[in-house]
Amino acid sequence: MKVxxxxxxxxxxxxxxxxxxxxxDIKKLGTGKGSNKGQKRDLALIVSETxxxxxxxxxxxxxxxxxxxxxxxxxxxxxxxxVVVVNSGNANACTGKQGLADAREMVSFTERAFNFPAxxxxxxxxxxxxxxxxxxxxxxxxxxxxxELGSTTEHADxxxxxxxxxxxxxxxxxxxxxxxxxxxxxxxICKGAGMIQPGMSATGARPAALPHGGLxxxxxxxxxxxxxxxxxxxxxALNEAVAxxxxxxxxxxxxxxxxxxxxxxNGLAENSEFGIRSAEFKKFQAALNHVALELAKxxxxxxxxxxxxVTVRVNGAKTIQDADAAARAVAxxxxxxxxxxxGDPNWGRIIDAIGYSPAKVVEExxxxxxxxxxxxxxxxxxxxxQEKILWSLKRGQPTPATFKELCAAVAPKEFELxxxxxxxxxxxxxYAADLTEAYVDYNxxxxxxxxxxxx
Amino acid sequence: MKVxxxxxxxxxxxxxxxxxxxxxDIKKLGTGKGSNKGQKRDLALIVSETxxxxxxxxxxxxxxxxxxxxxxxxxxxxxxxxVVVVNSGNANACTGKQGLADAREMVSFTERAFNFPAxxxxxxxxxxxxxxxxxxxxxxxxxxxxxELGSTTEHADxxxxxxxxxxxxxxxxxxxxxxxxxxxxxxxICKGAGMIQPGMSATGARPAALPHGGLxxxxxxxxxxxxxxxxxxxxxALNEAVAxxxxxxxxxxxxxxxxxxxxxxNGLAENSEFGIRSAEFKKFQAALNHVALELAKxxxxxxxxxxxxVTVRVNGAKTIQDADAAARAVAxxxxxxxxxxxGDPNWGRIIDAIGYSPAKVVEExxxxxxxxxxxxxxxxxxxxxQEKILWSLKRGQPTPATFKELCAAVAPKEFELxxxxxxxxxxxxxYAADLTEAYVDYNxxxxxxxxxxxx
Numbered sequence: 001m002k003v004x005x006x007x008x009x010x011x012x013x014x015x016x017x018x019x020x021x022x023x024x025d026i027k028k029l030g031t032g033k034g035s036n037k038g039q040k041r042d043l044a045l046i047v048s049e050t051x052x053x054x055x056x057x058x059x060x061x062x063x064x065x066x067x068x069x070x071x072x073x074x075x076x077x078x079x080x081x082x083v084v085v086v087n088s089g090n091a092n093a094c095t096g097k098q099g100l101a102d103a104r105e106m107v108s109f110t111e112r113a114f115n116f117p118a119x120x121x122x123x124x125x126x127x128x129x130x131x132x133x134x135x136x137x138x139x140x141x142x143x144x145x146x147x148e149l150g151s152t153t154e155h156a157d158x159x160x161x162x163x164x165x166x167x168x169x170x171x172x173x174x175x176x177x178x179x180x181x182x183x184x185x186x187x188x189i190c191k192g193a194g195m196i197q198p199g200m201s202a203t204g205a206r207p208a209a210l211p212h213g214g215l216x217x218x219x220x221x222x223x224x225x226x227x228x229x230x231x232x233x234x235x236x237a238l239n240e241a242v243a244x245x246x247x248x249x250x251x252x253x254x255x256x257x258x259x260x261x262x263x264x265x266n267g268l269a270e271n272s273e274f275g276i277r278s279a280e281f282k283k284f285q286a287a288l289n290h291v292a293l294e295l296a297k298x299x300x301x302x303x304x305x306x307x308x309x310v311t312v313r314v315n316g317a318k319t320i321q322d323a324d325a326a327a328r329a330v331a332x333x334x335x336x337x338x339x340x341x342x343g344d345p346n347w348g349r350i351i352d353a354i355g356y357s358p359a360k361v362v363e364e365x366x367x368x369x370x371x372x373x374x375x376x377x378x379x380x381x382x383x384x385x386q387e388k389i390l391w392s393l394k395r396g397q398p399t400p401a402t403f404k405e406l407c408a409a410v411a412p413k414e415f416e417l418x419x420x421x422x423x424x425x426x427x428x429x430x431y432a433a434d435l436t437e438a439y440v441d442y443n444x445x446x447x448x449x450x451x452x453x454x455x
Numbered sequence: 456m457k458v459x460x461x462x463x464x465x466x467x468x469x470x471x472x473x474x475x476x477x478x479x480d481i482k483k484l485g486t487g488k489g490s491n492k493g494q495k496r497d498l499a500l501i502v503s504e505t506x507x508x509x510x511x512x513x514x515x516x517x518x519x520x521x522x523x524x525x526x527x528x529x530x531x532x533x534x535x536x537x538v539v540v541v542n543s544g545n546a547n548a549c550t551g552k553q554g555l556a557d558a559r560e561m562v563s564f565t566e567r568a569f570n571f572p573a574x575x576x577x578x579x580x581x582x583x584x585x586x587x588x589x590x591x592x593x594x595x596x597x598x599x600x601x602x603e604l605g606s607t608t609e610h611a612d613x614x615x616x617x618x619x620x621x622x623x624x625x626x627x628x629x630x631x632x633x634x635x636x637x638x639x640x641x642x643x644i645c646k647g648a649g650m651i652q653p654g655m656s657a658t659g660a661r662p663a664a665l666p667h668g669g670l671x672x673x674x675x676x677x678x679x680x681x682x683x684x685x686x687x688x689x690x691x692a693l694n695e696a697v698a699x700x701x702x703x704x705x706x707x708x709x710x711x712x713x714x715x716x717x718x719x720x721n722g723l724a725e726n727s728e729f730g731i732r733s734a735e736f737k738k739f740q741a742a743l744n745h746v747a748l749e750l751a752k753x754x755x756x757x758x759x760x761x762x763x764x765v766t767v768r769v770n771g772a773k774t775i776q777d778a779d780a781a782a783r784a785v786a787x788x789x790x791x792x793x794x795x796x797x798g799d800p801n802w803g804r805i806i807d808a809i810g811y812s813p814a815k816v817v818e819e820x821x822x823x824x825x826x827x828x829x830x831x832x833x834x835x836x837x838x839x840x841q842e843k844i845l846w847s848l849k850r851g852q853p854t855p856a857t858f859k860e861l862c863a864a865v866a867p868k869e870f871e872l873x874x875x876x877x878x879x880x881x882x883x884x885x886y887a888a889d890l891t892e893a894y895v896d897y898n899x900x901x902x903x904x905x906x907x908x909x910x
Contacts, residue, residue: 063810063818094806094818096852129803130853195790195807252789254804255811334707334789334890335650335898342899348584349709351549352650355518356710363518363549397551398585435789436899437892443790444797444891 004290007185010172011159012151014185014226015268016049019155020148021162024141026089026127028134041162043141045110046084046222047149051120052264054081055235057200057242059259064204065093066103067123068260072204074107075262078119079231084222084262085110085142086124086163087133088191091218093257094130102133109139113146124260126165126191126218159189163220166193166442171298177287179227180280182271186291190221192299194443196251196433197332200242200259202235218256219246221295227284228267229274236276237285238263245292249431251303252439253332263288300431301414305438308340311373311416312430316423322359323428326419329357330430337435345370345406347392354419367420368393370409374416389418459745465627466614467606468642469681470723471504474610475603476617479596481544481582483589496617498596500565501539501677502604506575507719509536510690512655512697514714520548521558522578523715527658529562530717533574534686539677539717540565540597541579541618542588543646546673548712549585557588564594568601579715581620581646581673614644618675621648621897626753632742634682634735637726643746645676647754649898651706652787655697655714657690673711674701676750682739683722684729691731692740693718700747704886706758707894708787718743755886756869760893763795766828766871767885771878777814778883781874784812785885792890800825800861802847809874822875823848825864829871844873 012019021041029039056075058068074081085106092099107121114120125133149155160170174187195218229237242261274280300309312331317323330336333353339346347368354361369391390409391399409415467474476496484494511530513523529536540561547554562576569575580588604610615625629642650673684692697716729735755764767786772778785791788808794801802823809816824846845864846854864870 061807061810062816063806063821091803094803094848094851094853096819129807130848195804254788254790254807257807257810333709334894335709338895338898339900341895344900346900348546348549349650351518352516352584352709352712355516355712361517364551366518393549393585396549398549435895437895439789440793440796440890440892440895443793445794445799445801 004175004177004287007174007176009153010156010174010187010189011046011222011224012156013174013187014224016226016266017224018047018149018151019159020045020145020150021158022141022144022148024137024144026087026134026137041158042087042089043138043145044086044159044162045145045149046159046224047114048082048264048266050266050268051080051082052266053079053229053231053234054122055231055238055263057202057238057261058204059256060201060204061255061257063094063257065091065125065258066095066099067092067125068204068258069100070103070107071122071260071262074119074122076203081122081264082116082120083110083114084122084124084264086220086222087138088163088165089127090125090131090133091127091129091258092125092133095132098132102135105135106138110142113142122262124220126163126220126258129257156189163189163191165191166304167191167302169302171295171302173291173294175287175291177283179283180271182269184225184227184269184271186223186225186287188221188223188291188295190219190295190299192219192251193302194252194304195254195256196249196299196303197253197255200247200261202239218258219299221246221261223261223263223291225263225265226267226269227265228269228271229265229284233276233281234263234265237288240285241288241292244289245296248429249296249300250331251300251306251433297431300433303433304442305436306433307436308434309414310340310432312432313416314419314421315427316421317426318360318424320426320428323426325357326354326359326361326421327428327430329353330419331432334435340410340434341436343407343411345392345410351393360423361421362423364396365422366393366396367391367422369418370406371416371418372412373414459630459632459742462629462631462640464608465611465629465642465644466501466677466679467611468629469640469679471681471721472679473502473604473606474614475500475600475605476613477596477599477603479592479599481542481589481592496613497542497544498593498600499541499614499617500600500604501614501679502569503537503719503721505721505723506535506537507721508534508684508686508689509577510686510693510718512657512693512716514711515656515660516710516712518549518712520546520580520713521550521554522547522580523713524555525558525562526577526715526717529574529577531658536577536719537571537575538565538569539577539579539719541675541677542593543618543620544582545580545586545588546582546584546713547580547588550587553587557590560590561593565597568597577717579675581618581675581713584712611644618644618646620646621759622646622757624757626750626757628746628749630742630746632738634738635726637724639680639682639724639726641678641680641742641746643676643678643750645674645750645754647674647706648757649707649759650709650711651704651754651758652708652710655702655716657694673713674754675713676701676716678716678718678746680718680720681722681724682720683724683726684720684739688731688736689718689720692743695740696743696747699744700751703884704751704755705786706755706761706888752886755888758888759897760891761888762891763889764869765795765887767887768871769874769876770882771876772881773815773879775881775883778881781809781812781814781816781876782883782885784808785874786887789890795865795889796891798862798866800847800865806848815878816876817878819851820877821848821851822846822877824873825861826871826873827867828869
């Protein structure tokens with residue numbers, strides 16, 4: 001596992017990208033407009049100097065928001081884009097024909113604002129479900145955001161803030177690496193918090209291989225790179241990166257109507273283009289994986305009410321589907337998640353969840369243990385990792401590990417849970433959150449103030 | 456829907472049954488023994504004067520407790536029993552060969568205590584997972600419980616209390632009806648609280664038709680009847696009754712290692728035996744359905760931290776599997792359950808859960824609405840029911856119903872949620888609980904006191 005050098009600036013770090021984030025009162029709080037009025041920004045623009053190749057991954061929820069439909073269509077049809085417009089405060093989901101017309105107006109208004117050809121813009125939305133978009137505010141916001149565009153870290157900060165909903169902090173990363181002698185950068189921003197268990201595919205359609213129930217936040221992520229890369233090659237890399245990052249996280253097991261990851265690659269790093277069998281692809285893939293996984297983990301750490309983050313590793317399943325099913329059952333069990341919150345090394349609840357999962361398991365073969373979060377160096381070898389595990393259960397039976405020792409293992413804010421099914425060679429990992437009173441309190445909302453009731 | 460006359464006495468109401476519940480310190484709190492020492496009773500006996508036919512339904516969790524294994528084996532092999540021994544405080548799950556030997560000792564010790572032939576006893580356990588049974592206490596408890604046996608409502612109360620874990624109150628019912636000119640009675644007790652989404656089958660094996668994820672408390676229920684009924688006919692009736700009651704409830708979506716329903720029928724009502732094509736069977740089935748459903752609903756109402764109980768009705772699905780999958784996705788969604796707790800009529804979260812469920816759905820066809828809990832008379836006609844619904848969404852679009860009206864519809868402690876998929880004729884119902892801070896607080900446990908950390 002290569003460790004990449006992190007640099008500041010997230011989405012504006014790669015050459016030729018500019019960003020902005022403004023307040024245009026999308027929730028119609030009526031508390032004044034303008035990004036300098038102390039209101040939370042709610043509209044972002046990300047713009048490339050030159051047309052970029054593009055790849056996307058989208059929610060497989062059958063109830064899918066209008067902006068997702070527009071992006072699925074455009075990424076497939078054009079494979080290129082130059083600007084992304086994103087709003088928070090309104091998901092434009094379950095808004096029928098009007099919603100679809102509004103999403104189309106968002107992209108075409110943005111294209112006209114920049115005098116870009118039709119097909120140059122993509123769109124993302126997050127917020128309440130079932131409320132029609134305030135298009136006057138949106139149009140005013142797009143114009144203001146276009147004026148505010150720039151390429152300082154502050155501009156990236158503003159864009160990252162503008163896409164937040166219940167997030168407590170913005171989520172950004174950028175890295176730099178060498179590709180074919182050229183310096184290439186990848187930067188990204190994302191948002192999450194609740195309704196988080198993404199299950200995305202490139203077309204929004206469910207692949208047959210995706211397990212039932214393994215599909216579930218609104219999470220949005222926008223990634224920029226100055227790499228020169230063909231759209232199809234970029235999509236291949238994004239499929240793989242999302243499969244090992246955003247599609248492996250869960251806060252509450254609910255999959256949103258709006259989950260979207262978009263990557264824009266404008267080629268300004270001037271590397272030679274590469275195919276999927278090349279050494280360059282392998283390097284680019286590793287870099288994109290790193291960006292996607294770090295962003296995905298930031299979403300879990302900042303999930304609604306989250307106190308602890310647990311990496312659930314299931315090893316030794318008969319099939320990948322079994323490994324995934326067991327990991328998701330544990331990662332989404334209300335009883336397991338509340339025990340993590342309480343710092344309770346309750347293996348009974350864990351083996352219970354494994355047992356009711358669709359995975360084929362044999363009680364007498366199951367091992368359950370804990371370790372500190374794997375540092376990159378330590379993660380190099382699976383056997384080295386196994387050596388550092390404090391086992392609570394071996395072959396279905398409690399080990400001599402004491403309750404005090406086990407409590408210490410689950411006390412850190414982040415730890416790893418290792419489950420060996422000892423039935424085969426297939427593995428899966430989930431990055432999961434605990435379930436806290438704060439999550440419940442936040443999500444029960446306040447019916448005296450409907451604006452707090454999120455979609 | 457026939458309304459049955461309820462009578463007192465639960466499991467001792469049918470002729471020839473006696474019961475008891477005593478304290479034998481199964482959690483080894485060391486705070487003194489004896490049922491009259493003010494401690495919570497933790498061991499129950501249910502005994503029939505004469506050998507009874509028996510039927511059972513058991514958890515389909517692949518991690519399955521020793522008492523479940525014993526019962527699956529005995530119900531199949533003998534189809535008859537005369538005594539059931541049940542303990543709380545220890546689930547005897549994940550206890551390996553010792554656990555299985557202990558469960559066998561529980562039945563054989565009980566048989567010897569009554570001088571019953573081998574194969575006459577059944578056993579149930581609930582409580583912590585992974586702790587070996589305190590057999591000295593168990594044996595002492597069985598002897599004391601045998602001495603305490605009686606057939607007053609107080610005896611039934613003691614047995615119902617002895618099987619409780621996190622339950623706040625005991626759960627009992629008995630009804631009386633005429634069968635072939637004879638007065639027949641069915642009585643039952645149960646316990647639930649957490650780890651509640653049973654998915655039981657007669658053999659503990661998963662039927663192919665049972666949907667993935669549709670399998671999940673420890674719930675125990677023991678039902679007695681003085682009906683004369685063949686064991687196979689009784690099992691047929693129990694399969695049907697459980698399918699529409701215990702297997703349709705969820706508190707937290709976690710299926711236990713110990714879920715068990717047992718019915719003992721001793722024939723002392725002296726009705727003529729009947730086959731499954733007879734009018735008598737239909738009547739017996741309706742009566743057993745009533746007992747099972749009323750007990751199942753008591754479990755949801757008394758679930759850990761539960762404030763609101765919601766009947767989720769999915770109608771118009773293409774297949775039963777789809778109807779079931781959509782109902783379970785909604786009933787187990789953390790975001791939907793927290794909105795119920797908050798009294799928030801948030802249809803966005805509901806349609807989101809429907810959309811990510813494995814069920815085939817079309818956003819533009821989905822209706823979502825609310826009604827008061829159907830009274831038996833009102834429930835007679837599906838069309839009458841539909842008339843009383845306040846719709847929040849019709850064909851995927853918000854109705855003119857006001858936020859205030861919708862808030863009023865979800866304010867009661869119990870209400871019905873109606874989802875019409877408008878794609879076919881298949882229906883499913885789930886009896887679900889909200890998700891509250893109290894649930895989280897209870898289940899995060901107290902690691903300074905390991906005896907509070909339930910399995």
